[in-house]
Amino acid sequence: MRFCFIVEEQYRNDPMPLVVADQLLQWGHDVDVLETQAAVTCLSDLTTQGYDAFVLKSLADGPGMSILAAAEAVGIPTINNSRAIRLVRDKAVAAAFGRAHGLPIPPTYFVAHPRLLKQIPAEDYPLVIKPSNGSSCKGIYRLNSPADLAALEIAEADDSFFLAQRYAENTGFDIKVYVTGKEVYAAIAKKSPLHSDVDEKFIPLTPELRKLTLHVGKLFGLDIYGIDVVETPHGLAILDINDFPSFGRVPRAVVRIAEYVLHAAKHAERKRLARMERNRRHSSTGKRNLFLVDSMKS
Numbered sequence: 616m617r618f619c620f621i622v623e624e625q626y627r628n629d630p631m632p633l634v635v636a637d638q639l640l641q642w643g644h645d646v647d648v649l650e651t652q653a654a655v656t657c658l659s660d661l662t663t664q665g666y667d668a669f670v671l672k673s674l675a676d677g678p679g680m681s682i683l684a685a686a687e688a689v690g691i692p693t694i695n696n697s698r699a700i701r702l703v704r705d706k707a708v709a710a711a712f713g714r715a716h717g718l719p720i721p722p723t724y725f726v727a728h729p730r731l732l733k734q735i736p737a738e739d740y741p742l743v744i745k746p747s748n749g750s751s752c753k754g755i756y757r758l759n760s761p762a763d764l765a766a767l768e769i770a771e772a773d774d775s776f777f778l779a780q781r782y783a784e785n786t787g788f789d790i791k792v793y794v795t796g797k798e799v800y801a802a803i804a805k806k807s808p809l810h811s812d813v814d815e816k817f818i819p820l821t822p823e824l825r826k827l828t829l830h831v832g833k834l835f836g837l838d839i840y841g842i843d844v845v846e847t848p849h850g851l852a853i854l855d856i857n858d859f860p861s862f863g864r865v866p867r868a869v870v871r872i873a874e875y876v877l878h879a880a881k882h883a884e885r886k887r888l889a890r891m892e893r894n895r896r897h898s899s900t901g902k903r904n905l906f907l908v909d910s911m912k913s
């Protein structure tokens with residue numbers, strides 16, 4: 616099969632997603648790497664380039680999304696798809712969409728500028744302030760009460776909007792869960808920027824955690840994703856959803872992701888062939904009917 620990996624500049628020197636492209640090459644597939652900052656992309660002949668799928672590990676506000684969405688618009692399968700990426704990339708959209716579908720996400724406000732934080736009622740505290748397009752735990756602040764607003768200094772360089780989210784009381788560490796398709800691989804305990812160090816370790820993937828994780832994937836239409844969860848006194852709370860995370864310590868992650876990409880592309884191809892066959896049958900029956908009508912007339 617033939618794949619196009621869209622690689623954002625920031626990931627050029629990272630293992631992901633290039634290690635997956637390498638794996639597919641080793642298995643004998645064709646892979647082109649499209650570096651968004653290094654080459655122009657010809658949009659006029661996307662359909663004739665013969666790609667079975669485009670793959671993107673998205674970057675907040677990166678150019679890769681335009682190319683991915685263009686490929687999708689002309690009928691080429693994409694992993695992840697652009698709608699799913701848009702739903703999770705903007706944390707404001709993810710929180711609204713997730714809450715509307717009953718996901719256990721803490722109550723959340725959208726805040727266009729930090730000066731507006733004073734409008735949030737005292738009873739909503741403690742709050743976590745985070746950039747709505749953030750990643751890698753950058754720019755995370757906890758405010759215990761409105762009195763903390765005076766001391767809050769958000770770096771001016773943060774050219775972003777913010778979420779103010781109710782702090783979810785938790786066990787002091789994050790649980791990261793990783794998925795390709797319907798396979799949930801690992802739950803890993805990781806340090807939270809709001810808590811002290813923990814030993815990173817695998818923790819049991821409970822049926823509840825697995826069910827919640829798969830539900831998120833289905834709801835958002837994600838193929839390759841991860842979620843950040845914490846355990847609260849009232850059950851699990853979802854704090855973050857990521858398309859195509861780095862799968863840090865997940866065993867055999869590269870092979871598993873590559874297998875999934877192949878599987879997804881083959882599945883899309885089977886669907887396309889079935890659709891073409893249906894259309895062919897449809898049009899030949901149509902023609903037969905026309906012929907009948909014509910012969911009845913004469």
Ligand SMILES: Nc1ncnc2c1ncn2[C@@H]1O[C@H](COP(=O)(O)OP(=O)(O)O)[C@@H](O)[C@H]1O
Pocket residue numbers: 721743745749750751752753755780781782783784789806807808809843854855
């Ligand atoms: N509402 C919250 N309650 C408790 N901790 C939070 C909350 N929101 C974020 N955090 C902590 O901050 C970390 C980073 O926030 P997250 O939403 O995952 O953004 P990022 O995209 O930077 O990973 C989380 O993994 C968690 O440790």
Ligand SMILES: [Mg+2]
Pocket residue numbers: 751752843855
């Ligand atoms: Mg996170």
